[in-house]
Amino acid sequence: MEETLAIFIASTLRLAMPLILAASGELVSERAGVLNLSLEGMMLTAAFFGALGSWATGNPVLGICCAVIAALAVATVQALLSVHLRANQLVVGIGFNILALGATTLLYRIIFGGLSREEIPGLPKLDIPGLSDLPFIGTAFLQQSVFVYVGLAFVGLIWLMLRYTAFGLAVRAVGDEPRSADKAGIPVLRVRYLAILITGFMAGLAGSFLSIADINTFTENMTNGAGYLALAGVIFGGWNIGRTIGACLLFGAATALQFQLPAMGINVPTAFLLMLPYLLALLAVAGVVGRLEPPTALTLPFQRGK
């Protein structure tokens, strides 16, 4: 029983990790007033280029670098369009998701050909002699891919940045009161631009986590909605980083249960478990689980003097 629980915790953490990475990055953008539906596309792009980089160089760390660069490129164009050109954020996001699905599928078939499931060099799992072998704690927390711990460090950095730095304050000001922020001398557009780049960076980590740390291969449309799930995590987390991480862990647990429950002989419809995150997020924004307010200027482009 204890062993089952430990395995459950470990798989929850592993399944929640890409969501946590993507959601904490997306949180920064949304606090600054930009909703990136393109999160899904950024992750998929990163998953592909991470796999490609790792496969071509044989070095998973270089693979992650490729993933981050690719996701940052998507984020830059997203920012250029939705911040500078004031294009509709939702349409740009949908466009990128279509583009990313098409481009990664196309490149995958050209480069890897057909349906190859070529193994991609991945990151090692944590193995601290003595500690990782501990009966419960070891199995549950200390045998993950090293990516998990590095990723969590970046999430911690984002938390510190939002909470304690001038930039964090500027992000929140720009998302809630862009006009006042502008009058107070905060460069609204630049802050939003940077916020989107942070989202891109984290989405890069999240995407490469899927292809390098979790499965060690790329498959067509491998994100399969993980980006949208991360968006739901930000919403269910009430645009607060601690609660967002909690939401992602809960979503990860719901996914882990899908595999665990049938093994334990409990029959819950898979569809219900898959639906649960979105349902919870909806109930949360509807005010059933406490009052949640999105940033006031979410999805609204900023233009001085208008």
Next chain:
Amino acid sequence: MSALVLALPDRRRIARLAIPLGVVITSLLVSLLLIAISGRSVPEAIEAFLDGAFGTAFAFGASVNRAVALSMVGLGFILAFRANLTNVGGEGQIAVGGIAATAVALHGHVADLPLGLAVLLPILAGTLAGAAWGGIAGLLKVRFGTNEVISTLLLGFIALLMVYWSVQSTALLRQPQTSSATLPESLPIPPLTRLPGLTPDPESPLHVGLIICLLAAVATAVVLQRSTFGLRLRAIGLNELAARRAGMPGGLLLMAALAIAGGFGGLAGAIMLQGEQYYLKTGFSSGYGFDGLVVGLLSRGSAIGVLAGALFFGFLRSGGISMEIMAGVPAALTLVIQGLIVIAVAGSVILIEKLDKEPR
């Protein structure tokens, strides 16, 4: 002299047409370049594309049917957008429409009903289900102030999983499992509940959904341009507080706008089911909702714009599928083209806005 100036066509009007057109043409040229780079024959690809989009009665009908579904979502979108509401939930509204239409069409004696009711009842059920789905977002907006972008998006994912659920469980809509190879799909709906074809040509899949769509487009244009309701939607979209002060039932209008948008999505779902697909399966809505949103947004509020955009995307998708089959160009390339076009057109909107602001 001034008369001459007046006689000239308005530069802005030209620009409004020329900019999106230019963007589309540029994206298409880029796509041809991509095809050439990937080592396929460009003329062959073009031929396959045209053949698949317009070439045969079947291809033409399939493209138009696709456009019909996209138009319905797009029309609903521009109606809600008039009240400054962004309906991102087209995908889910199609899905619930499909579920409801399937459930009704497969129900006991519906197929035996006279006077066209066998076809109309499932359509009505789909429309109502979509309206309810949109209405939930409206209710949340009015009652709790929930941002409709977020609620319609989440409702969309819930609806997609409801389709998955209903075709996974025999207690819901899954066909009876006679063997382990029985697919997770519903039974096909009875022939009498299907939409009648539009042409005597048995090759052509074109169905009466086209007429429903054209009527809906006219109705939407009239409502938006000529009716009090349309005016009120605009008023509440421009300044909700002022509209409420002027005595308009603000909450009711917002709910109605989202419910109508959802109803259009549900209608699209019913038409897709009864016109072409005939049975419900996972992924039934396959991106039509998001494409429809794009069509709606790019049309800049005009019903004719919606029809034009929907036709464009309809032919693009059909032609792309044919390019894959006949010229070996991966269908993923169509997705690339479509994504590029969406992004480019969205980005070019600012050019039009700039022109609008120039002094005359």
